[in-house]
Amino acid sequence: MGYSVELSTVSAGVMFEAVATGDQDFMTTAWLPYTHKSYWEARKNNLDRIGTLYEGAVLAIVVPDYVTIDSLAEMKDHAGEFGSRIVGIDPGAGIMEATKNVLMPNYGLGDWELSESSEAAMIAELERSINNQEWIAVTGWAPHWKFAAYDLKMLEDPDETLGGLEEIVIIAREGFREDYPEIVSFLENWKMTSDQLGEVMHMISVDGMAPAVAAAEWVGNNQDVVDSWLS
Amino acid sequence: MFKKIRYSALAALAAIVMTAGLAGGCSQEKETIKIPYVQWA
Numbered sequence: 001m002g003y004s005v006e007l008s009t010v011s012a013g014v015m016f017e018a019v020a021t022g023d024q025d026f027m028t029t030a031w032l033p034y035t036h037k038s039y040w041e042a043r044k045n046n047l048d049r050i051g052t053l054y055e056g057a058v059l060a061i062v063v064p065d066y067v068t069i070d071s072l073a074e075m076k077d078h079a080g081e082f083g084s085r086i087v088g089i090d091p092g093a094g095i096m097e098a099t100k101n102v103l104m105p106n107y108g109l110g111d112w113e114l115s116e117s118s119e120a121a122m123i124a125e126l127e128r129s130i131n132n133q134e135w136i137a138v139t140g141w142a143p144h145w146k147f148a149a150y151d152l153k154m155l156e157d158p159d160e161t162l163g164g165l166e167e168i169v170i171i172a173r174e175g176f177r178e179d180y181p182e183i184v185s186f187l188e189n190w191k192m193t194s195d196q197l198g199e200v201m202h203m204i205s206v207d208g209m210a211p212a213v214a215a216a217e218w219v220g221n222n223q224d225v226v227d228s229w230l231s
Numbered sequence: 232m233f234k235k236i237r238y239s240a241l242a243a244l245a246a247i248v249m250t251a252g253l254a255g256g257c258s259q260e261k262e263t264i265k266i267p268y269v270q271w272a
Contacts, residue, residue, distance in 0.1 A: 002261050003261045007249060007268060009268060027267055204243060211243050216250050
């Protein structure tokens with residue numbers, strides 16, 4: 001499109017305020033309906049929600065897709081296959097507290113073990129189990145690059161013990177839609193799947209690439225996807 | 232941990248919107264579009 005782009009890193013409150021006042025044009029990193037609810041509610045009359053670029057940001061218990069159950073409610077009937085164990089991450093993480101104190105008692109897993117480890121150790125154990133086609137359950141979240149690297153699924157959480165789904169949405173200043181209709185058309189089309197975002201995150205988190213470098217490489221490797229956003 | 236992962240995702244999204252959509256494809260530069268973003272949600 002040929003525009004010059006100025007990115008600036010700010011806090012969430014400043015992000016919403018700067019767009020609401022028209023000082024900045026639009027944001028691509030608003031999390032709704034939960035994380036940024038207070039900022040959105042306070043300024044939504046001066047903002048224009050353009051689109052949703054990512055759906056399904058969520059905490060979950062994750063298993064390989066060959067595991068034959070689909071819900072946390074079924075786990076207690078498969079203690080043998082799972083070894084009565086969920087593989088966790090750092091003990092201070094919010095997902096660990098929610099899993100131990102809410103999820104496990106709720107689904108009849110109070111006598112199971114929640115292993116404390118690290119993200120790297122959890123991923124290593126996940127990969128080892130997949131290589132051996134063994135059952136394993138890990139604390140997980142999306143978006144995350146593991147969904148691009150392995151065939152995984154999130155177990156359904158019918159009682160929402162780990163919270164509900166969030167979306168990453170695009171929000172513009174008042175008048176931006178009229179000022180830049182071609183950009184708004186692009187933003188309305190711009191949607192990324194968990195796998196697509198996971199590929200970019202893998203480049204940043206595992207390969208150590210700078211975000212701008214990773215984004216440029218991903219765009220170059222997925223020009224057909226990008227072209228569909230621009231059409 | 233979750234903040235670190237969110238950082239990766241959000242930084243990537245900010246970079247992609249610049250790289251994929253707005254900055255490329257035209258040799259004649261137009262106006263400057265200002266995009267604030269958070270490092271983690």
